[in-house]
Amino acid sequence: MNELYVGALINGLLIGAVYALIATGLNLIFGVMRVVNFAHGEMVVIGMYMGYGLWRLTGWPPIATIPFALIGLFAMGYGFQRWIGNAFVARPQHVQFVLYIGLALVITGVHAVIFGPDPMGIQSAASFDVYRVAGLRIDATRLHAALAACVLIALLWAWLRFSLTGKALHAAADNLLGARAIGIRTNHIFALAMGMGAACAGAAGALLAPLYDTQPYLASEFTLLAFIIVIVGGLASLPGALLGGVLVGVAEAFAAVVIEPSAKSLFSYGLLIIVLVLMPQGLLGGRQGAGR
Amino acid sequence: MSALLSVDQLQSGYEGVAILNGIDLHVDRGETVAVVGANGAGKTTLIRTLGGLLKPRAGSILFDAKEMAGSASDRVCEAGLAHVPEGRQLFATLSVEDNLRLGGHLNRSRARMVRNLTRVYDIFPRLGERRRQQAGSLSGGEQQMVAIGRALMAEPILMMLDEPSLGLSPIMVATLFDVIGQLNRDGISILLVEQNVAESLAVAARGYVLENGEVVLAGTSAALLGDDRVRRAYLGL
Ligand SMILES: Nc1ncnc2c1ncn2[C@@H]1O[C@H](COP(=O)(O)OP(=O)(O)OP(=O)(O)O)[C@@H](O)[C@H]1O
Ligand SMILES: [Mg+2]
Numbered sequence: 001m002n003e004l005y006v007g008a009l010i011n012g013l014l015i016g017a018v019y020a021l022i023a024t025g026l027n028l029i030f031g032v033m034r035v036v037n038f039a040h041g042e043m044v045v046i047g048m049y050m051g052y053g054l055w056r057l058t059g060w061p062p063i064a065t066i067p068f069a070l071i072g073l074f075a076m077g078y079g080f081q082r083w084i085g086n087a088f089v090a091r092p093q094h095v096q097f098v099l100y101i102g103l104a105l106v107i108t109g110v111h112a113v114i115f116g117p118d119p120m121g122i123q124s125a126a127s128f129d130v131y132r133v134a135g136l137r138i139d140a141t142r143l144h145a146a147l148a149a150c151v152l153i154a155l156l157w158a159w160l161r162f163s164l165t166g167k168a169l170h171a172a173a174d175n176l177l178g179a180r181a182i183g184i185r186t187n188h189i190f191a192l193a194m195g196m197g198a199a200c201a202g203a204a205g206a207l208l209a210p211l212y213d214t215q216p217y218l219a220s221e222f223t224l225l226a227f228i229i230v231i232v233g234g235l236a237s238l239p240g241a242l243l244g245g246v247l248v249g250v251a252e253a254f255a256a257v258v259i260e261p262s263a264k265s266l267f268s269y270g271l272l273i274i275v276l277v278l279m280p281q282g283l284l285g286g287r288q289g290a291g292r
Numbered sequence: 293m294s295a296l297l298s299v300d301q302l303q304s305g306y307e308g309v310a311i312l313n314g315i316d317l318h319v320d321r322g323e324t325v326a327v328v329g330a331n332g333a334g335k336t337t338l339i340r341t342l343g344g345l346l347k348p349r350a351g352s353i354l355f356d357a358k359e360m361a362g363s364a365s366d367r368v369c370e371a372g373l374a375h376v377p378e379g380r381q382l383f384a385t386l387s388v389e390d391n392l393r394l395g396g397h398l399n400r401s402r403a404r405m406v407r408n409l410t411r412v413y414d415i416f417p418r419l420g421e422r423r424r425q426q427a428g429s430l431s432g433g434e435q436q437m438v439a440i441g442r443a444l445m446a447e448p449i450l451m452m453l454d455e456p457s458l459g460l461s462p463i464m465v466a467t468l469f470d471v472i473g474q475l476n477r478d479g480i481s482i483l484l485v486e487q488n489v490a491e492s493l494a495v496a497a498r499g500y501v502l503e504n505g506e507v508v509l510a511g512t513s514a515a516l517l518g519d520d521r522v523r524r525a526y527l528g529l
Contacts, residue, residue, distance in 0.1 A: 006466060055450065117495055164393060164394070164397055167390050167393070167394055168384065168388065168394060170381045170383065170386055170390075170395065171386065171390075171394050174383040174384060174385050174386065175381050175382065175383055175384065177345070177377060177381050178377060178380075178383060179382030179383075179394075180344075180345050180365045181343060181365065181375040181376075181377040181381055182346065182365075182369060182374075182375070182394060182395050182397075182442060182443065183365050183366040183367075183368065183369025183370065183397075183446070184366070184397070185364070185366045248345065282500075
């Protein structure tokens with residue numbers, strides 16, 4: 001019995017790290033531009049199809065898709081924001097909403113046309129690999145995915161904190177007029193933020209590919225999941241995305257063992273409501289600006 | 293020898309509102325020039341248009357023999373025209389040093405980042421003491437130093453300052469005008485926008501008076517200080 005709960009805790013922590021990567025991307029985009037990327041879950045699903053596709057073609061594990069997902073989704077996010085999205089940054093929120101919902105519908109439509117509505121799963125012997133630690137069985141695919149997600153989050157944090165370009169992202173979030181006055185190319189900075197946010201979503205998708213069967217309509221679940229995490233952790237807070245991701249991952253995992261697997265969103269919504277009532281700013285929210 | 297900055301029939305404004313109706317002015321190499329005018333005269337609109345934050349509707353901005361009208365601020369800054377904006381517009385949650393480093397990010401100055409930081413800390417020792425502090429936590433005067441230091445990091449040929457004395461104590465204002473005089477002696481040309489007419493004409497060689505988006509008076513500082521209209525409208529004499 002005890003082992004069941006410890007197992008759920010570990011599984012929740014591991015999947016939570018991947019969730020945190022998704023939410024980090026959403027938070028980065030929001031933190032820099034004050035724009036909500038309603039197509040975030042769709043970008044996760046692109047990464048999943050990339051993971052699935054690469055596995056079909058080469059048999060490589062989806063973790064090997066990460067470089068492709070990072071580059072592909074970065075280019076897509078950067079290009080979209082640079083050539084289309086930037087014209088909407090200063091527009092009212094309902095106009096932005098239409099733009100990003102539109103992008104989401106296009107991506108889902110393209111997925112449905114190319115891959116069809118049926119779930120596609122990765123069947124590989126490697127998915128049964130486990131590590132045994134102190135009598136516990138730890139799913140190898142999940143562990144690798146969590147480690148990769150943690151590495152990516154750490155790299156992103158370090159880049160935001162220590163590189164001059166990373167600081168320019170803070171600067172644009174902090175004072176756009178000041179940033180432009182000293183010649184920071186804010187169009188490029190916004191496109192970078194969207195590109196990096198999309199890359200987070202895509203890489204997380206590649207990591208999730210062996211864990212979930214991929215289908216086009218998963219996207220809205222991921223978007224919702226990312227919103228819950230971001231609101232629980234605190235809007236625009238990168239540590240908040242990490243904490244929120246892990247909490248939601250653990251809550252879902254416990255729901256699955258305590259009640260049944262289909263009850264998992266019940267627990268994450270429960271968590272959301274409790275946090276919203278007790279701490280409306282989210283657990284680590286309150287301070288404005290990217291990456292704080 | 294043509295002027296360092298020469299503005300010809302510049303028109304600019306905001307969506308649906310024309311503010312500047314054909315401005316002519318110039319700044320020679322090494323000069324300090326003041327632009328004075330009442331609230332709403334269009335001084336900030338002028339500086340923002342010169343700095344590439346607003347697109348002009350017509351007219352030309354020749355800086356260092358390059359046409360700048362319509363260029364975005366990054367190209368303007370790369371050319372050596374720095375902008376110290378009204379209200380300082382610092383990155384409040386970043387440290388003083390990060391604010392300064394961001395000012396030095398341009399290609400024209402990036403390679404000499406460390407040397408330029410040392411130079412700014414030499415001019416403003418207070419900033420050296422507070423380099424790790426959040427810029428938003430500094431006093432108004434210190435924040436204005438950061439705003440000027442941030443612009444200096446780009447090794448400007450000409451620095452435009454938009455009401456740098458706003459909200460500062462008289463002692464701080466005096467220090468500020470001393471610094472502006474020093475920067476000019478170090479070879480930086482200055483375009484100074486001020487409501488503080490007496491002080492700014494004291495550091496500037498020449499000045500322009502802006503009213504309702506037009507230059508209504510131009511001349512040497514001495515001539516402007518002696519002009520009846522200036523004395524009545526701006527000096528309260
Ligand atoms: N974003 C804007 N949209 C529309 N009109 C604006 C905008 N900003 C300023 N204005 C108008 O442009 C005119 C000139 O403003 P500007 O800020 O250039 O004046 P200023 O001379 O700098 O005044 P102050 O001394 O108060 O700073 C004003 O009438 C102002 O209302
Ligand atoms: Mg002004």
